[in-house]
C-alpha cells in the first residue's frame with residue numbers, strides 16, 4: 001500500500017541554521033545574495049578585498065551574530081585558507097559556498113593588444129578563485145551535505161567584441177561546475193547562475209552608492225521589461241543552496257530577463 005502524497009507547506013526560511021560563505025559578498029550581486037541568505041534565515045560569512053565595504057555591510061545589516069566579514073583575496077591560496085579557517089572558528093559547520101567574486105568588467109580591448117598579465121589577472125580572480133575556495137571548503141561541505149553556487153555570466157554563452165578574457169573565465173566556470181558536481185556528489189551539489197545585465201550601483205559601499213542611471217530603452221529591450229537587480233540573483237541562489245533543490249546538480253541557470261533567447265536580426 002502506498003501513502004497519499006501530502007501537500008508540503010512552503011518553507012520561507014529554507015536556510016535556517018545554515019552558514020553560507022559568499023566571496024565578493026560586500027558589494028553588488030554578492031551583497032544581494034548575502035541579504036537573500038539572511039532573509040532565508042541563514043548565517044553569512046562574506047569575504048571581500050574591500051574591507052571598508054565589508055564592514056559597512058555588517059554595520060548596515062545589524063543582524064548580530066548571523067553575519068560576519070573577513071578580508072579575502074580569492075586569487076591567493078593563503079588568503080582563501082585563512083578566510084575559511086576564520087569562518088569555521090566563527091560559525092562551526094559550513095553548509096554553502098557562493099563563488100561570486102570576480103572582475104566584472106567584460107571589455108579588455110582587442111585581442112592583439114591584450115597582455116598576458118591582464119589575461120592572467122582575469123583567470124586568477126574569476127576562475128582560479130572558484131577552484132581555490134571550492135577545494136578548501138569541500139571537506140566541510142561533504143560533512144554537512146552542502147552546496148556550491150558559482151556565479152558565471154551570460155557571456156559564457158554569447159559575446160560582444162573584445163571580451164575574450166572575461167568570456168573564457170565564465171565559460172570555464174560552467175565546465176568546472178559540472179565536473180565538480182560529478183566528483184563531489186552525492187554529498188555536495190554544485191550549480192551555476194548566469195546573470196545577464198544586473199544594475200549594482202545601489203549595492204555598492206556607502207561612499208560609492210548611487211541610483212543606477214538606466215534609460216527607458218535599457219529596460220524595454222529586456223523581454224521581462226527591466227534590467228536585473230542583485231535580488232533577482234539572490235532569490236535563485238537561496239533556492240540552489242537549500243534542500244528545496246536537492247535533485248538539481250551540475251546545472252546552469254540563466255537569469256537575464258530573457259535577453260539570451262531574444263532573436264536579433266538588424
Ligand SMILES: NC(=O)c1ccc[n+]([C@@H]2O[C@H](COP(=O)([O-])OP(=O)(O)OC[C@H]3O[C@@H](n4cnc5c(N)ncnc54)[C@H](O)[C@@H]3O)[C@@H](O)[C@H]2O)c1
Nearest residue numbers: 024027028029048049073074100101102104153195197198
Ligand atoms: N553586474 C552584472 O551585470 C554581472 C553580470 C554577469 C555576471 N556578473 C558576475 O557577478 C559577480 C559579481 O559582479 P558585480 O557586478 O556584483 O561586481 P562588483 O564589482 O559590484 O562586486 C564584486 C565584489 O567582489 C570583490 N572582489 C573583486 N576581486 C576580488 C578578489 N580577488 N577577492 C575577493 N573579493 C574580490 C570586489 O571588491 C567587490 O566587492 C562577478 O563574478 C561578475 O563577473 C555580473
